[in-house]
Amino acid sequence: xxxxxxxxxxxxxxxxxxxxxRIMLIVAAVITVGAAVGIAIALRLQDWYGIAEALPIVExxxxxxxxxxxxxILLAFVWGFSGLxxxxxxxxxxxxxxxxxxxxxxxxxxxxCLAVFIPGFIISLAAALIVLLVINLAVxxxxxNTFVFPEQAIVVGFLSNPLLFFAVLAFIVLYSLAGNPDVAxxxxxLVGFGLMVGIPAGLATGTIDLTxxxxxxxxTAGAVVIWTVVLFMMRMLTRQNIVLSSKGC
Numbered sequence: 168x169x170x171x172x173x174x175x176x177x178x179x180x181x182x183x184x185x186x187x188x189r190i191m192l193i194v195a196a197v198i199t200v201g202a203a204v205g206i207a208i209a210l211r212l213q214d215w216y217g218i219a220e221a222l223p224i225v226e227x228x229x230x231x232x233x234x235x236x237x238x239x240i241l242l243a244f245v246w247g248f249s250g251l252x253x254x255x256x257x258x259x260x261x262x263x264x265x266x267x268x269x270x271x272x273x274x275x276x277x278x279x280c281l282a283v284f285i286p287g288f289i290i291s292l293a294a295a296l297i298v299l300l301v302i303n304l305a306v307x308x309x310x311x312n313t314f315v316f317p318e319q320a321i322v323v324g325f326l327s328n329p330l331l332f333f334a335v336l337a338f339i340v341l342y343s344l345a346g347n348p349d350v351a352x353x354x355x356x357l358v359g360f361g362l363m364v365g366i367p368a369g370l371a372t373g374t375i376d377l378t379x380x381x382x383x384x385x386x387t388a389g390a391v392v393i394w395t396v397v398l399f400m401m402r403m404l405t406r407q408n409i410v411l412s413s414k415g416c
Contacts, residue, residue, distance in 0.1 A: 170270045171278045178282035182248055191247060195240050199294040202232055203301035210306045217310040225307060230320030230377045232298055237291040237324040241332040242359045244287030249339040250348040263410055272404040279340050284333050295324050319383050327383060331390035337397045345403040346412055
């Protein structure tokens, strides 16, 4: 546990010191403020504002925002910080030196995953909560005298999305350590762009309903499948594989 915490702290300090991390914070803040203020103003200007029959539309919009704001922030952290640090440490010989210490391969893998995932998860959670509260307090409560907290969207945004992208991150870090970092990130583009294109297309054609529990179960099942692949690939996490990959073998 001590080694785990030390590696997490070290990787976290190096990550937050980069310009990329500061840019990520600024972009996340702009997206959050833009989504909260923009949607609140747009909804208040609608002709159906305050009409009881229109409340499901507001619920759908909130669900859409919760899904995509957590997806975009988590995906940005996965793409931005999952493999670059490992590549640098391999070139500098840091990974090889770490494998000469009592630090185990699995501990190294878990710590590097958590160092990226925890900040991304906290920022995405904060962004989603801010948007959810602003829309409810500025739009839903004055217009409908109630609050809207779509359960399905909350589960997907706060649980399923983090579970999915933690699995994608775990795969990238695992294969970056035991294999080629350039190859490791490729599957994440399939997942990321697939969701960014597939979900809107499904919504437009009516084949996907973000407010249904069936979508939640299928989406979560997809995350479980990726975790199954990751757990199967854990056999690659050996000191020999990590050292050899660091030497380019």
